[in-house]
Amino acid sequence: xxxxxxxxxxxxxxxxxxxxxxxxxxxxxxxxxxxxxxxxxxxxxxxxxxxxxxxxxxxxxxxxxxxxxxxxxxxxxxxxxxxxxxxxxxxxxxxxxxxxxxxxxxxxxxxxxxxxxxxxxxxxxxxxxxxxxxxxxxxxxxxxxxxxxxxxxxxxxxxxxxxxxxxxxxxxxxxxxxxxxxxxxxxxxxxxxxxxxxxxxxxxxxxxxxxxxxxxxxxxxxxxxxxxxxxxxxxxxxxxxxxxxxxxxxxxxxxxxxxxxxxxxxxxxxxxxxxxxxxxxxxxxxxxxxxxxxxxxxxxxxxxxxxxxxxxxxxxxxxxxxxxxxxxxxxxxxxxxxxxxxxxxxxxxxxxxxxxxxxxxxxxxxxxxxxxxxxxxxxxxxxxxxxxxxxxxxxxxxxxxxxxxx
Amino acid sequence: xxxxxxxxxxxxxxxxxxxxxxxxxxxxxxxxxxxxxxxxxxxxxxxxxxxxxxxxxxxxxxxxxxxxxxxxxxxxxxxxxxxxxxxxxxxxxxxxxxxxxxxxxxxxxxxxxxxxxxxxxxxxxxxxxxxxxxxxxxxxxxxxxxxxxxxxxxxxxxxxxxxxxxxxxxxxxxxxxxxxxxxxxxxxxxxxxxxxxxxxxxxxxxxxxxxxxxxxxxxxxxxxxxxxxxxxxxxxxxxxxxxxxxxxxxxxxxxxxxxxxxxxxxxxxxxxxxxxxxxxxxxxxxxxxxxxxxxxxxxxxxxxxxxxxxxxxxxxxxxxxxxxxxxxxxxxxxxxxxxxxxxxxxxxxxxxxxxxxxxxxxxxxxxxxxxxxxxxxxxxxxxxxxxxxxxxxxxxxxxxxxxxxxxxxxxxxxxxxxxxxxxxxxxxxxxxxxxxxxxxxxxxxxxxxxxxxxxxxxxxxxxxxxxxxxxxxxxxxxxxxxxxxxxxxxxxxxxxxxxxxxxxxxxxxxxxxxxxxxxxxx
Numbered sequence: 055x056x057x058x059x060x061x062x063x064x065x066x067x068x069x070x071x072x073x074x075x076x077x078x079x080x081x082x083x084x085x086x087x088x089x090x091x092x093x094x095x096x097x098x099x100x101x102x103x104x105x106x107x108x109x110x111x112x113x114x115x116x117x118x119x120x121x122x123x124x125x126x127x128x129x130x131x132x133x134x135x136x137x138x139x140x141x142x143x144x145x146x147x148x149x150x151x152x153x154x155x156x157x158x159x160x161x162x163x164x165x166x167x168x169x170x171x172x173x174x175x176x177x178x179x180x181x182x183x184x185x186x187x188x189x190x191x192x193x194x195x196x197x198x199x200x201x202x203x204x205x206x207x208x209x210x211x212x213x214x215x216x217x218x219x220x221x222x223x224x225x226x227x228x229x230x231x232x233x234x235x236x237x238x239x240x241x242x243x244x245x246x247x248x249x250x251x252x253x254x255x256x257x258x259x260x261x262x263x264x265x266x267x268x269x270x271x272x273x274x275x276x277x278x279x280x281x282x283x284x285x286x287x288x289x290x291x292x293x294x295x296x297x298x299x300x301x302x303x304x305x306x307x308x309x310x311x312x313x314x315x316x317x318x319x320x321x322x323x324x325x326x327x328x329x330x331x332x333x334x335x336x337x338x339x340x341x342x343x344x345x346x347x348x349x350x351x352x353x354x355x356x357x358x359x360x361x362x363x364x365x366x367x368x369x370x371x372x373x374x375x376x377x378x379x380x381x382x383x384x385x386x387x388x389x390x391x392x393x394x395x396x397x398x399x400x401x402x403x404x405x406x407x408x409x410x411x412x413x414x415x416x417x418x419x420x421x422x423x424x425x426x427x428x429x430x431x432x433x434x435x436x437x438x439x440x441x442x443x444x445x446x447x448x449x450x451x452x453x454x455x456x457x458x459x460x
Numbered sequence: 461x462x463x464x465x466x467x468x469x470x471x472x473x474x475x476x477x478x479x480x481x482x483x484x485x486x487x488x489x490x491x492x493x494x495x496x497x498x499x500x501x502x503x504x505x506x507x508x509x510x511x512x513x514x515x516x517x518x519x520x521x522x523x524x525x526x527x528x529x530x531x532x533x534x535x536x537x538x539x540x541x542x543x544x545x546x547x548x549x550x551x552x553x554x555x556x557x558x559x560x561x562x563x564x565x566x567x568x569x570x571x572x573x574x575x576x577x578x579x580x581x582x583x584x585x586x587x588x589x590x591x592x593x594x595x596x597x598x599x600x601x602x603x604x605x606x607x608x609x610x611x612x613x614x615x616x617x618x619x620x621x622x623x624x625x626x627x628x629x630x631x632x633x634x635x636x637x638x639x640x641x642x643x644x645x646x647x648x649x650x651x652x653x654x655x656x657x658x659x660x661x662x663x664x665x666x667x668x669x670x671x672x673x674x675x676x677x678x679x680x681x682x683x684x685x686x687x688x689x690x691x692x693x694x695x696x697x698x699x700x701x702x703x704x705x706x707x708x709x710x711x712x713x714x715x716x717x718x719x720x721x722x723x724x725x726x727x728x729x730x731x732x733x734x735x736x737x738x739x740x741x742x743x744x745x746x747x748x749x750x751x752x753x754x755x756x757x758x759x760x761x762x763x764x765x766x767x768x769x770x771x772x773x774x775x776x777x778x779x780x781x782x783x784x785x786x787x788x789x790x791x792x793x794x795x796x797x798x799x800x801x802x803x804x805x806x807x808x809x810x811x812x813x814x815x816x817x818x819x820x821x822x823x824x825x826x827x828x829x830x831x832x833x834x835x836x837x838x839x840x841x842x843x844x845x846x847x848x849x850x851x852x853x854x855x856x857x858x859x860x861x862x863x864x865x866x867x868x869x870x871x872x873x874x875x876x877x878x879x880x881x882x883x884x885x886x887x888x889x890x891x892x893x894x895x896x897x898x899x900x901x902x903x904x905x906x907x908x909x910x911x912x913x914x915x916x917x918x919x920x921x922x923x924x925x926x927x928x929x930x931x932x933x934x935x936x937x938x939x940x941x942x943x944x945x946x947x948x949x950x951x952x953x954x955x956x957x958x959x960x961x962x963x964x965x966x967x968x969x970x971x972x973x974x975x976x977x978x979x980x981x982x
Contacts, residue, residue: 094647121647138948142565144503159948163564164573164720170672172587190580240828240916296828297810356573362650365672421561421947428925428938428945432918439828442920454923457739458946 094121096363098352099137099150101130107380108151108372115371121363134159141165141355148358149368154185154349157193157419166193167356169365174373182390184265185349185416194351195368196390197381201347202246202318203410204333205325210313214331218250218338222293225313232312233293235303238438240296242431245417246316247285248346252415254281254339258426259418267418269459271426274452277339282437282444284338289438296439319386319407332406334413345410346417349390425458485522489515514538548961551954556725560949561941563708563721570722571686574693574710577720578684582667589630590669590677592646592653593638599649601658601669602632602640603677612638618659619669631675646674684718693718730955740939743922743930750834751931755902758841759895765842766849767887773850774857785854792847800911803840828917830928837929841908845898856890857883892975899971900964906933932960 096115100108105127112123126147128136134156140146142165152160160166168191175183175192182196204221206214210228215221225233237243244251248258256277259267288294298306307315308324315321316335335343352372354364371377378394388408389395399405417423433451436442492515499508521530557563588603593612600614602625610625610632626634633640646653657668660679667681685694693702693710702710702717708724709717734740769788773781791799806813807826815822826836860883868878909915915930915938925938925945937943940953 094650119643119647138564142569159561161573161577162562162719164570164577165564167576168579170581170676170678172676172678189577191577241914295810297808299808302811356576357569359651361654361672362674363647366674369673370675424941424944425946432916432925436918450923457923 094360094363096121096123096149096360096367097147098123098125098367099128099133099147100125101128101133101151103385104151104381107377107384110380111371111374111377112367115367119363119366121360123367137353137355138163138165141357144357146355146357148360148364149352149354152194152351152353154182154194154196154351155417155419155423156353157186157188158421158423160353161188161193162421165356166353167358167361168193169195169354169368171195171369171373174369177373177392178390179392179395179412181265181347181411181414181416182349182351185347185419186351187266188419194349194353195372196349196351197372197378198350198385198387199347199390199395199408199411200318200320200350200387201407201411201414202249202316202335202345203407204335205307205315205317205321206331206333207307207310207313208329208331210310214333215314215336218253218336221314221336228313230310230312232298232306233314235298235307235312235315236294237298237300237303237317238294238296238435239299240435240439242296242433242435242438243300244427244430244434245346247434249316249335249343250284250338251278251281252345253337253341253343254278254284255341256281257415258430259420259422261415265416267420269420269422271452271456271459273426273430274449278448278452279445280339282448285434285437286440286444289440294438296435319388319404322386322403330403332403332410334410342413345414347411347414348417350385350387351390422459426455428458429454481522485519488518492518551957551961554950555730555954555958556727556951557723558708558721558726558729558949558951559723559954560951561947562719563723563951565722567704567708567722570708570720571693573720574718575682575684575686579670579680579682582679582681585667585679588669588677590671590675591632591635592641592671592674593632593635594641595638599641599652599656600638601656601671601677602635602638603669604630604632610635613658613669615656615658618661643674650674726951730949730951731959733952734955734959739923743919743924743926744935746919746928747926747930747932747935750929751903754834754837754841754905754931755899757838758845758902758905759898761838761842762845762849762898763853763891763895765846766851767853769846769850770853770857774854788850789847791843792851796844797907797911799844800840800908803836803843804912807836827913830917833913833917833929837909837912840912841902841905844908845902848898852891852894853887856887859890860886889975893972896968896971896975900968903931903964904933904960905931906937909934910937932956932963936960 096112098108098112105125109125112125115121116123130151133150133152137146137150137152138159142163146165157166171178171183171192178196179199182199183192186192186194186196204214210230211224213224215224222233237246251273254277256275257272260270260272261267285294289296303315304317304321304324306312307317307321308328310328322330335345337343352368354361354368358364373391375389375391375394375397378389378391379397382389382394382398382404386404388404388411389398395408399408429451433442433447437444437447492511496508496511496515499505499511518534521527521534586606588605590604591602593600593602595614595617598614598616600612600617601619602610602612602622603619604610604627608627610622610627611619612622612625612635613619622635622637624636625632641649653674654670654672657670657680659668660666665681667679669677670680671677681696683695683697685696686692687694691704694700695702700712700714700716702712705711705717706724707721707726709721711717735744772778773784773788778784794802804827807815809815809823809825809828812826814826815824824832826832864882864886865878868882873881909929909931913927913929915927915934917929918925918927926935930938936953936956938945939956940946940950941948942953
């Protein structure tokens with residue numbers, strides 16, 4: 055509907071301003087009206103980092119099929135709301151890039167179509183296909199796996215720490231300003247804190263046997279309380295602080311003010327001149343500190359008029375080592391296709407992130423997850439800053455989320 | 461004098477003016493017709509009807525002799541209809557629907573999505589190389605089984621072995637009794653190809669072959685079927701029947717609901733939710749009070765500071781007035797959202813410029829303490845807003861009639877008295893409408909709140925993600941899930957927006973009525 059308002063506005067504007075405006079804007083919606091045949095056009099939404107890689111794959115596809123691929127550049131943040139709003143009007147793309155945790159929302163609104171990967175499914179990292187699976191159906195073609203890990207400045211700390219306390223001790227020994235950097239901010243950062251929470255045995259939702267999540271909260275209980283109390287202790291000791299935002303943490307690590315930072319491959323650009331090693335995140339509560347895995351992939355619109363082309367493009371042209379490696383070059387995230395990931399792992403940093411990712415858990419894609427984020431971070435931040443009593447605040451948070459989910 | 465009046469403005473004859481008008485109207489018509497055609501091909505009937513109506517009115521208005529006023533106001537009227545009336549009306553319409561997550565589209569699309577989501581590949585079934593064929597008119601599939609046997613069928617005829625087929629590299633290249641379709645021909649009919657289901661055998665339980673890329677086929681079975689006659693969904697594995705309910709979802713007798721729904725009108729449900737959820741009752745009152753306080757204090761503080769500076773810089777004895785005036789305008793030249801973002805950095809507790817440099821390393825929680833956060837919001841808004849007030853006050857001061865001021869002086873009025881009884885009332889006549897618009901703007905000043913504090917710090921005692929500096933519009937944003945923290949509900953968001961619209965419209969109307977009494981002075 056949004057598009058049609060815009061169209062109406064644009065059309066009326068052209069009408070009223072016709073006298074002064076020479077070239078009128080092309081109204082939208084032409085591509086769907088174009089006759090099929092040789093001139094079939096596949097519209098793909100991409101964001102900046104994947105544009106070049108998708109365009110390369112599209113060139114090969116155009117050559118082999120004669121169909122045209124129109125790659126539309128969009129802001130990553132705009133893709134999800136625009137896709138949800140435009141697919142029902144028939145104006146959306148045939149394919150869009152997206153993250154796997156959108157899946158719940160996209161299927162509830164009926165805007166994505168399943169993809170049958172067939173035998174290619176086995177060629178992908180299992181966690182990546184699992185992340186795009188809901189109710190036994192796969193809805194996306196994965197191309198990259200991303201997760202956080204402990205990034206270590208090898209000059210300041212020669213050895214990987216085994217536990218959180220080891221890391222803090224090593225950091226203090228290094229004599230830098232911060233023993234360890236972890237972005238927190240006043241809104242909290244539950245994504246970055248999740249491995250620490252997992253090390254206390256408090257996953258966010260119950261996990262089914264096949265690795266998918268059930269919409270039953272699991273972050274309360276003993277593990278959750280223990281984690282909350284640990285947060286309060288660390289906040290008091292000063293190892294965690296709500297003043298450390300993403301920018302501050304990255305800048306401090308780049309300046310050599312700490313031997314460790316908890317973060318992902320997206321930070322690496324700023325650390326180009328440091329000697330780094332990627333290690334598993336040290337456990338604070340005894341159990342393995344598993345971070346969330348996010349999988350990036352391509353979705354096919356449920357209203358696509360070119361479903362055949364779209365699936366052909368994805369399954370036969372984007373699931374190739376070349377295409378996946380091109381995306382890896384552009385975005386630095388380990389590819390989802392095992393063959394491509396093996397090639398990319400020649401780089402020790404990528405191999406490090408991949409090794410941590412292999413033991414990680416997929417980020418829940420349930421629609422209920424939205425409600426969790428809203429309470430989770432601020433509660434953690436309030437506990438770290440000492441504003442709230444840890445056990446009480448954690449318990450209230452669980453109750454509030456439960457109330458929101460209903 | 462009389463001849464222009466009788467002629468009106470409808471120029472006749474081939475005067476240069478008429479020619480110019482003809483060309484302009486022709487341009488408008490050309491674009492209008494283009495827009496109508498575009499709307500036609502996009503099936504946007506509403507846009508099409510509006511375009512046709514506007515075109516007819518425009519042509520009539522500029523060629524008739526009897527519509528002189530309309531010639532002037534038509535462009536403005538068209539903009540008003542599109543940008544104001546339509547938007548408000550559409551928001552009003554959405555407020556009575558359940559548009560949002562789970563109710564995102566039409567019923568047809570929901571049914572389609574449910575059927576597609578509930579097709580399952582038969583476990584352990586092989587993926588077979590597939591070729592699209594046609595049997596005269598009907599499309600069909602030819603699949604090669606793992607043992608090399610070729611079987612073919614159409615939607616009506618289940619798969620059966622076809623002898624003497626020519627297979628090359630897994631793809632069938634020739635098939636007796638069928639035509640093999642070229643890739644281009646397949647693309648032309650891709651909708652049909654992806655919709656085609658070729659039954660594996662006479663027993664529907666065995667499933668059917670379908671393809672997504674016209675190269676590989678898989679055996680699928682559907683677990684949901686839709687019966688258009690009775691408008692029901694049936695789960696074939698359990699036999700449960702789902703019927704459409706009033707909320708735009710398929711519901712079984714035991715109350716279970718299929719996940720994908722569609723948009724329906726729900727009457728006043730959204731308004732009931734907006735005011736009926738007791739989790740929101742407490743925060744709502746606090747936020748309403750703060751919104752009023754924020755808007756009123758912002759208008760008053762910016763106006764007073766702007767006025768003070770305007771008077772000070774209006775004094776001819778002040779040297780370098782131009783430099784000061786330019787400096788004062790500067791905050792106005794920075795985009796508001798950027799300034800708010802900058803300030804949120806400046807006010808960071810440990811690393812912000814304000815604490816670090818100006819206050820010598822003090823750890824003042826400007827943005828995280830409930831009271832200080834409110835002060836910070838007001839302070840930043842003062843910084844952002846006073847240049848505007850300064851500008852309009854300077855303008856109004858400079859246009860005050862000097863004779864009235866002189867008369868007051870002659871009558872023996874002192875400075876204070878003159879200012880209070882002459883200057884201020886005359887100033888208010890000019891600025892009151894702007895103060896009202898400033899109130900309406902600040903009442904909905906989403907950018908500032910969102911960029912500066914994000915509504916935080918959160919209420920400790922509430923069970924909803926709202927905070928001490930949230931105003932109504934930022935509350936709407938999070939309550940309706942537009943920020944991604946809850947399921948999106950455009951219906952609820954629209955309903956709350958309508959409420960805000962009514963509040964602001966009422967206050968503005970009352971205030972405008974009050975300003976009439978000021979005009980009597982002038």
